[in-house]
Amino acid sequence: MESLLSEVVSYVLRESGDDISKYDNSFLLKSLEKRITAKGVHSKEEYLSLLISSKEECLALNESLSICYSEFFRNSLTFAYLEKLILPSLFSSKYKLKQKEVRIWSAACASGQEAYSLAILCEELIETSTSPLSYRIIATDIDPEQVEKAEKGVYSTDLVGNVNLKRLHNYFVKHGSNYIISKQIKNRVFVSQFDLLSKDAYCPPSSIFGDFDIVFCCNLLFYFKPFYRKSILKKITKCISADAYLVTGETERAFMLEFGFTEVFPNSAIFQMTKKEK
Numbered sequence: 546m547e548s549l550l551s552e553v554v555s556y557v558l559r560e561s562g563d564d565i566s567k568y569d570n571s572f573l574l575k576s577l578e579k580r581i582t583a584k585g586v587h588s589k590e591e592y593l594s595l596l597i598s599s600k601e602e603c604l605a606l607n608e609s610l611s612i613c614y615s616e617f618f619r620n621s622l623t624f625a626y627l628e629k630l631i632l633p634s635l636f637s638s639k640y641k642l643k644q645k646e647v648r649i650w651s652a653a654c655a656s657g658q659e660a661y662s663l664a665i666l667c668e669e670l671i672e673t674s675t676s677p678l679s680y681r682i683i684a685t686d687i688d689p690e691q692v693e694k695a696e697k698g699v700y701s702t703d704l705v706g707n708v709n710l711k712r713l714h715n716y717f718v719k720h721g722s723n724y725i726i727s728k729q730i731k732n733r734v735f736v737s738q739f740d741l742l743s744k745d746a747y748c749p750p751s752s753i754f755g756d757f758d759i760v761f762c763c764n765l766l767f768y769f770k771p772f773y774r775k776s777i778l779k780k781i782t783k784c785i786s787a788d789a790y791l792v793t794g795e796t797e798r799a800f801m802l803e804f805g806f807t808e809v810f811p812n813s814a815i816f817q818m819t820k821k822e823k
């Protein structure tokens with residue numbers, strides 16, 4: 546399978562200009578196996594010939610590498626820590642320091658559920674808080690289709706399964722069988738396209754200067770080879786404040802510990818930069 550992999554990587558690069566060698570080998574192999582099964586071919590050689598003869602298959606393979614699944618309040622433990630501990634303390638300390646706003650970045654936002662979940666938590670906090678600071682959420686993704694979906698903020702009933710009735714009532718507008726994110730929430734979330742691997746900018750231009758208090762980079766790192774994971778994490782560390790929190794997916798905790806971040810609560814997938822000894 547490994548030799549097929551390198552032939553496929555070279556072919557896709559020649560044919561489409563996309564360098565899929567950035568993806569982790571085990572992810573690439575699983576995706577290839579799925580395409581081989583889907584096309585009903587009997588050998589890897591047969592699949593390679595099919596790929597070379599069919600532009601559609603090259604496209605299909607590329608598309609199968611783009612995983613955009615997301616959920617509202619995905620990883621309930623992470624969101625519980627944010628709701629009960631991190632956000633209240635962050636809003637209160639920034640308010641006391643007379644700072645302008647809390648700044649959050651959802652760095653691979655897919656169709657927006659992560660960014661809107663965070664906005665709902667901030668909104669609920671402000672409504673009951675004695676430190677009613679403003680907040681801004683920057684939501685970015687490399688995929689223009691996902692960016693468009695996130696901008697629209699329209700979700701079918703099955704996609705809002707994790708949202709409780711009170712939140713559905715307060716922060717969504719029901720339209721036929723869909724739920725649309727309310728204007729109150731939408732006005733706080735700024736969606737744009739941004740490639741975390743691009744060498745052109747260290748933070749999303751829509752954020753102007755970064756300085757984020759919280760960055761979500763969830764369920765993305767594990768698709769990439771270590772070099773690319775590091776490059777994404779290096780980029781993120783350039784645009785966070787000194788005490789910022791970085792949140793990943795549960796299965797990505799090991800990468801963060803390896804990179805030298807400290808986990809704030811056990812098994813939480815919420816990290817801070819490790820403070821250097823003086």
Ligand SMILES: C[S@@+](CC[C@H](N)C(=O)[O-])C[C@H]1O[C@@H](n2cnc3c(N)ncnc32)[C@H](O)[C@@H]1O
Pocket residue numbers: 611612613614615616619652653654655656659685686687688691739740741742762763764765794
């Ligand atoms: C599995 S989704 C994760 C969505 C959300 N963060 C979550 O955890 O529910 C991964 C997202 O990463 C985006 N992505 C992939 N490569 C990227 C890159 N280089 N820069 C920014 N986003 C990227 C994909 O388009 C996809 O929407």
